[in-house]
Amino acid sequence: xxxxxxxxxxxxxxxxxxxxxxxxxxxxxxxxxxxxxxxxxxxxxxxxxxxxxxxxxxxxxxxxxxxxxxxxxxxxxxxxxxxxxxxxxxxxxxxxxxxxxxxxxxxxxxxxxxxxxxxxxxxxxxxxxxxxxxxxxxxxxxxxxxxxxxxxxxxxxxxxxxxxxxxxxxxxxxxxxxxxxxxxxxxxxxxxxxxxxxxxxxxxxxxxxxxxxxxxxxxxxxxxxxxxxxxxxxxxxxxxxxxxxxxxxxxxxxxxxxxxxxxxxxxxxxxxxxxxxxxxxxxxxxxxxxxxxxxxxxxxxxxxxxxxxxxx
Numbered sequence: 001x002x003x004x005x006x007x008x009x010x011x012x013x014x015x016x017x018x019x020x021x022x023x024x025x026x027x028x029x030x031x032x033x034x035x036x037x038x039x040x041x042x043x044x045x046x047x048x049x050x051x052x053x054x055x056x057x058x059x060x061x062x063x064x065x066x067x068x069x070x071x072x073x074x075x076x077x078x079x080x081x082x083x084x085x086x087x088x089x090x091x092x093x094x095x096x097x098x099x100x101x102x103x104x105x106x107x108x109x110x111x112x113x114x115x116x117x118x119x120x121x122x123x124x125x126x127x128x129x130x131x132x133x134x135x136x137x138x139x140x141x142x143x144x145x146x147x148x149x150x151x152x153x154x155x156x157x158x159x160x161x162x163x164x165x166x167x168x169x170x171x172x173x174x175x176x177x178x179x180x181x182x183x184x185x186x187x188x189x190x191x192x193x194x195x196x197x198x199x200x201x202x203x204x205x206x207x208x209x210x211x212x213x214x215x216x217x218x219x220x221x222x223x224x225x226x227x228x229x230x231x232x233x234x235x236x237x238x239x240x241x242x243x244x245x246x247x248x249x250x251x252x253x254x255x256x257x258x259x260x261x262x263x264x265x266x267x268x269x270x271x272x273x274x275x276x277x278x279x280x281x282x283x284x285x286x287x288x289x290x291x292x293x294x295x296x297x298x299x300x301x302x303x304x305x306x307x308x309x310x311x312x
Contacts, residue, residue, distance in 0.1 A: 080216070
């Protein structure tokens with residue numbers, strides 16, 4: 001889904017210092033982590049204290065370190081912080097992040113824009129028009145998924161917000177070629193495929209986080225955007241930002257995805273979430289809101305980026 005470019009427009013240093021700053025971050029496995037995704041490799045006595053930020057069916061589900069929670073509360077109080085997730089609105093509303101409630105939140109991979117907690121009808125209409133013009137209908141994709149998936153490894157089949165579909169699978173039993181074949185079939189119909197943990201997402205190609213973030217930037221007047229994410233569904237968000245971070249785990253790390261202005265962190269699991277919030281806060285406090293070179297030497301000055309999925 002096209003939107004105005006968020007980055008690489010070379011504003012003056014004075015303009016950057018005065019510009020409203022927007023921080024758009026993926027949530028699951030970027031800022032918040034389920035117990036299996038925490039990646040606590042240290043001895044128990046050295047593990048960080050954790051804050052539960054989500055419960056599901058009266059049980060704790062997602063966590064941040066207490067340090068990350070404090071950093072995020074400070075960040076949310078000093079910038080326009082925009083949670084940017086593939087979750088549905090119902091799933092997103094289970095999360096209680098530290099700090100003030102965000103004025104804007106992006107759900108359903110950009111398909112839903114929440115403004116002070118309420119769905120924005122104008123954005124819903126815009127999304128519906130773009131999908132109708134450029135993609136095969138959801139029901140065609142869903143029918144194909146159900147027909148070709150093997151019950152031996154298929155656990156659940158779901159649609160989200162009547163916008164995209166996903167499967168929950170037994171990952172060890174999933175044939176390596178199935179996702180590749182699905183991606184080829186879906187690509188011919190204007191859809192993309194992403195494998196994240198036990199979930200296989202089929203998402204309309206124009207349905208992107210970056211388009212929704214561009215709309216928030218337009219409404220707020222922000223001309224500097226910081227972003228973070230771990231999956232291929234976050235790649236467009238990271239490419240469109242002025243500065244980005246990805247953790248040492250996830251689809252982007254596994255495929256060696258990189259871009260010159262995106263810092264690839266070594267940290268994995270919940271430690272990466274803490275480092276991302278620290279990096280956001282440090283960049284937000286810097287003159288020019290973090291357009292200085294990245295800590296690992298990669299550029300954040302608007303130079304061309306390498307969007308390939310293969311590392312090198």
